[in-house]
Structure formats: structure tokens, C-alpha cells
Amino acid sequence: MKKALIITLTFAVALMFVLTVAAAPTAVGAEKCKMCHKLQYESWAASKHAAATPKVECETCHGPGSDYMKMSVMKDVAAAKAAGLILPDKAACGKCHGKGKVPAMTDALFAKVHAHKAK
Ligand code: HEC
Ligand code: HEC
Ligand code: HEC
Numbered sequence: 421m422k423k424a425l426i427i428t429l430t431f432a433v434a435l436m437f438v439l440t441v442a443a444a445p446t447a448v449g450a451e452k453c454k455m456c457h458k459l460q461y462e463s464w465a466a467s468k469h470a471a472a473t474p475k476v477e478c479e480t481c482h483g484p485g486s487d488y489m490k491m492s493v494m495k496d497v498a499a500a501k502a503a504g505l506i507l508p509d510k511a512a513c514g515k516c517h518g519k520g521k522v523p524a525m526t527d528a529l530f531a532k533v534h535a536h537k538a539k
Contacts, residue, residue: 445483445487445503446484447479447486448484450465450478460534461478463535464535467535481506481533482506482508487504488505510525
């Protein structure tokens with residue numbers, strides 16, 4: 421009886437481990453990104469994306485960061501991409517831009533996605 425319980429518990433713990441490892445990455449929030457990307461954070465915080473409802477977060481564009489935000493992963497772009505980092509192209513902006521009141525995407529607008537790069 422006791423043995424059966426131990427086997428069941430061991431199995432349950434192993435299953436939880438597998439589920440945790442296999443879980444999809446989750447969003448960590450802009451404050452976490454700020455620790456290492458202060459410049460991008462500040463230009464984003466002053467942008468229309470941060471003022472929009474709902475907010476267009478770092479991770480709306482760059483993908484949920486729980487798996488790529490660690491320094492050891494982030495400093496290797498290939499590893500970061502494998503862990504879910506997205507470097508969005510113009511097509512990705514089209515999910516919102518050109519619809520409703522959101523202006524259509526142009527090369528000029530694309531270049532301003534991070535305000536610190538805008539002239
Ligand atoms: C522990 C520090 C750290 C954290 C936290 C962090 N990053 Fe990074 N990130 C880096 C480093 C280091 C690089 C590579 C050098 C660089 O471009 O600054 C990088 C690169 C990037 C790049 C550019 C990749 C490329 O080559 O074009 C993006 C985009 C990015 N990070 C987004 C994010 C987002 C979004 C978050 C929050 C979810 C985040 N980072 C959190 C350290 C971090
Ligand atoms: C609307 C989509 C969008 C949002 C929101 C956004 N980014 Fe980006 N990000 C981009 C694009 C597109 C690029 C590539 C820009 C380029 O090539 O000029 C980029 C580039 C970067 C880079 C590479 C270095 C640089 O300055 O180009 C980092 C780091 C980064 N973003 C971090 C962040 C962080 C941190 C946030 C939130 C505080 C954020 N991004 C919010 C779309 C976005
Ligand atoms: C989830 C929706 C969403 C996505 C994805 C998105 N945006 Fe936006 N964007 C908005 C909203 C909403 C506004 C604010 C529109 C307004 O209030 O005028 C905005 C505004 C902007 C502005 C400011 C325009 C101005 O008139 O000052 C720029 C620049 C911009 N987006 C660039 C980008 C780029 C580049 C991408 C893709 C890499 C992108 N956005 C992806 C929703 C989005």
C-alpha cells in the first residue's frame with residue numbers, strides 16, 4: 421500500500437516536471453526588460469504603444485520573454501530566437517496597422533518603432 425503511494429507520488433512529480441519544462445513561454449512584463457534595455461524601455465514608455473488600450477507591450481512584438489530573458493540566452497540571438505524571441509517585420513505590424521484608427525504601416529513608420537531611433 422505504502423509502496424503504491426510512493427510510486428504514484430513519484431509519477432505525479434515526474435509528470436509535473438515534464439509539464440513545466442514543456443510549457444509555452446509566458447509574458448514577464450516590460451519592467452523585466454527594463455533591467456537590461458533601459459533605452460528601449462524609455463522610448464517605448466513615451467510611445468503611443470504604451471498609451472494604447474490595450475497596451476502594445478514589448479512582448480506583444482518580441483514574443484513572451486520567460487524563456488529568453490536570461491542573460492545567458494539573450495546574449496546569443498540564435499538561442500534567444502529558439503526560446504521565443506521575435507524580431508518583428510513589417511508584416512507583423514499589419515496585425516493592427518491599417519485597421520480601424522491605427523495608421524497603415526510604411527517604411528517611415530517602421531523606422532520609428534523605437535522612438536529613440538526616430539529623427
Ligand atoms: C538580463 C538582461 C536582459 C533582459 C532581462 C532582457 N534582455 Fe534583451 N538582450 C540582452 C542582451 C545582452 C542582448 C544582446 C545585446 C544587445 O542587443 O543589447 C539582448 C538583445 C535583445 C534584442 C535584440 C536581438 C537582436 O539581435 O536584434 C531584443 C529585441 C531584446 N533583447 C528584447 C528583450 C525583451 C522584449 C525583454 C523582456 C521580455 C528582454 N530583452 C530582456 C539582455 C537582456
Ligand atoms: C510595436 C512593436 C515593438 C514594441 C512594442 C517593442 N519593440 Fe523592440 N523592436 C521592434 C522592432 C521592429 C525592432 C527592430 C527595429 C529596427 O531594426 O530598427 C526592435 C528592436 C529592439 C531591440 C534591438 C536594439 C534596438 O534598439 O533596435 C531591442 C533591445 C528591443 N527592441 C527591445 C524592446 C523592449 C525592451 C521593448 C519594451 C520596452 C520593446 N522592444 C518594444 C518592435 C517592437
Ligand atoms: C497589437 C497592435 C499593434 C501592433 C502589433 C503594432 N502596433 Fe504600432 N500602434 C498600435 C496602436 C493602437 C497605435 C496608436 C495609434 C494612434 O493612437 O494613433 C500604434 C502606433 C504606432 C506608431 C506611432 C504612430 C504615430 O502616429 O505617432 C508607430 C511608429 C508604430 N505604431 C509602429 C509599429 C511598428 C513598426 C509595428 C511592427 C513592428 C507596430 N507598430 C505593431 C498598435 C499596434
